[in-house]
Structure formats: C-alpha cells, structure tokens
Amino acid sequence: MKVAELIEKLNLTVFESGENMNRELTGGYASDLLSDVMGKTKPDMVWITLQSHVNIIAVASLKDLAAIIIVHGQVPPSEVIEKACAEGITLLGTESDTFLTAAKVYQCLFSDGTGTR
C-alpha cells in the first residue's frame, strides 16, 4: 500500500506531504524511543509515535522511513513542519492512540495475514 492510500484509509491529517506519497510501505513501527527507532526500523516503514519535536524528522530522514504518524491529535510546532518540508519527510497525524493506529496500519498493510514485517 502506498502512503497516499494509507492517509485516505485512516483519514490521517497531513501536516507536510513531503516526497513520499507514492512510496510503497514495507511495514510499520511504533515507539517513542528515538534510538530504538534508529536501531530497529527498515526503509519505507511508517513510524507511529507521540513524540512531536524536531528530532523525529532527522530520525525518519536518516532511516529512509516513508512517513511519521503523530498520535493523540498533537499538532507539531511550525519549525518541525518546516524541517519535514526541507527534508522531504511525510508528516501525518491522527486523533487516535498508538495501539489503535498500529492495529489499523497492520490491517491495511497485512490484511491477508501474510504480514512478515
């Protein structure tokens, strides 16, 4: 599934569309610890987190992640959105929490039960 399709299915807020709308998602990762994300994610994953400060953009960019979803309806500060724009990162949001968002992303990506991550 492409990032753009996930946005539509989950009705996500787009803070910054970045350059990854047409990237094919390989999986997802949910964590609020930056070096956990640094160590464990694979390229083209979507990252679900409650962190909304500027350092999440560098993490997503360095790990070639497809998108970030910020949970709990938080709106990132304008400098975070500007940084996402500068780095081409797709920055999204949801009112929902991490558990439900991860469950929905899983359903979208691996609904046929073949999800391997």
Add this chain to the structure above:
Amino acid sequence: MDLDYNIEGGDFTHAGEASSHLKKILKSLNLDSGLIRRTVVSMYEAEVNVVAHAWSGDIHVNIRPDQIHITITDSGPGIPDLELAMQKGYSTASPAVREMGFGAGMGLPNIKENSDFMDITSKPGSGTIMKIVNQIKR
C-alpha cells in the same frame, strides 16, 4: 574527502544536522544505500551523545576509496565505565532528555551494530574520543 562539524552540548534543536549533511554527501558519491544508512545511524548516535552527555565536540569525517572514518572528539565528563556504558539499557540521561525519547541506552549498541569498527577512549572529567570505521565494498 574531509568533512568537519562542530557540536554544541545541550543543543537538541540542531542535533543530527551533521549526520543529515553527511548522508547527502554519501548519496552524491553513489554509495550503497545500506552502507549509507549504517554510517549515518552510527554518526547520529555519537553526535546525539555529545549533545546529551558532553559540553562540546568536533566531528571529523574522512572518506577514502575503501573506508569511511569518523572521529568524534568531545570535551565532557567522559565515560568512567565503558563496559557498563555499552550495555543495552544503561543510561545516565536526565529526566528532561528522557522525555524527548532519548536515554533508552541503545545509542552505543546501535553504533556497534552499524559499524565495522568502533573504538572509544575516554578520560573521565575531560572528554571522550569515539572512532568509527565502515568499509566500502565495491
């Protein structure tokens, strides 16, 4: 090719900018994307460690035909027990730093996993020198 960066302790707003810059340079050299990721993950963790744990630092990157050498030298409290610091989960990060999602104690283990060679020399009370080397396979 040589690249130099300065890091300011406590400056989380700019943490990771040196690593992001290095990534652009390595991409322009058409290196393997896996090697690029491993290299910038290592440098990022070392860069953030200076921001989180030290007072100031310098990064020197030397890109050779067959290897990428990164040396991060900081002035700071140093690391009194290297073996302990290398353990997954060990962290002395402050509560404020932890709230931002740093301080999982996974940075140094990440560097070990994402580099071909890593060496730390530290003088408690004065600073730390971290050397990272990644092999370029062509």
